[in-house]
Amino acid sequence: MIGSVAKGMKTGLTVLAATLALGACKTLETTPAAPLQQGYTCCNLHHEGDWISDSNYAGLPMVPAGTPVKVLSYGRYRAHVDMNGKPFRLGQDYGREQESTEKWVSKLVVTEDPKLKLASYPKAVQEAIKAGQLMKGMTKEQVIMSVGYPLTNENPSLDAPIWRYWRSSFDEYQVEWDKQGRVKNIAAHPMSLPLIEYKK
Template identity: 25%
Template sequence: MPIVLLFALVGLLMNPAQAESIAPPTISPQEGGTYFTRMTFHHEKDVHQATNFSRGAVWPINTEVRLVSKTDRRHGRMVLERVDNGHRVTIQNVPRHTDLNIDELAARMLADEPTPIERFSEDVQRAIRAGDLRMGMTKEQALMARGYPPTVHTAFPMDSDTWVYQENRFAQRTIVFEDGRIVEGRGLR
């Protein structure tokens, strides 16, 4: 048994990108409940398109929110309200880009507890809170910083080494991973 543990530790040291996830357990958020955002996301005019554009104001990961409402009408939408200031944002599902219904999207975006990003370096924490991708980030850190890329471009992000994000309606950003870490991407440092 100690030999198996030794090989596991050596494997983690050789490829830390495959370390155990720090993401909180997946839940089924309900209207009226208080939660924490699982990722940083952008919104324009108080609307976040689940296509996941990187324009507009930022709500950082671990923002405490109340799930005001959730409906399946018109592809699904939910309204989140910040606990600290009462600001509301409508999350609009775009099923052709998420391959999710609104309940699945809520589960992807919300958690019962904060994500312990303090386990990362200060630079990575700042980038995640700002919604910025950085060279060397793991796939999990990239998801925390930017959320999931649209499925029309990257159907199974955890299995793919190339992710394509929509920056806005007209521009895309391709991110390349090697050994589970970002090694290439336009404008990344």
């Protein structure tokens, strides 16, 4: 009698475990994966080899704004992408606590080619953006196109009066905004400023 009860309980537990596993599989099947965006790079992105960090150090080689890009897959704090036929990894090194990797990547991969907006800017602004540099009077949109988004862990709000950027891990520069949302001042080490600020 006891053996029959134990056998019945064992069978019941097996059925329950199988049912739970099947339910988990169905849940996994119906959970949508992160969308694999494709479009264009929002802005000039700097890379070290195939690695593009959210630090976007200005002293590194540059992939220009408007480069065709397709997200191939997501990993832990990174996305594997194809940029105009070349493989790159977008790496979220610093802003992990402030926004998800998918949200960060969605800012970098845009559906509208920024080169269309670039063509509408004044000639000097166009030249500055193509050089990955800044100039006084630029709008926030133009600054982002030229040097990318500031690090979210250091710049929690784009409404802040100052944005912090870096040319390298030890070479910070700052963009100060006026009340109209245009660049009022660019502060940097005297040796770095000529590399950051565009001169007509």
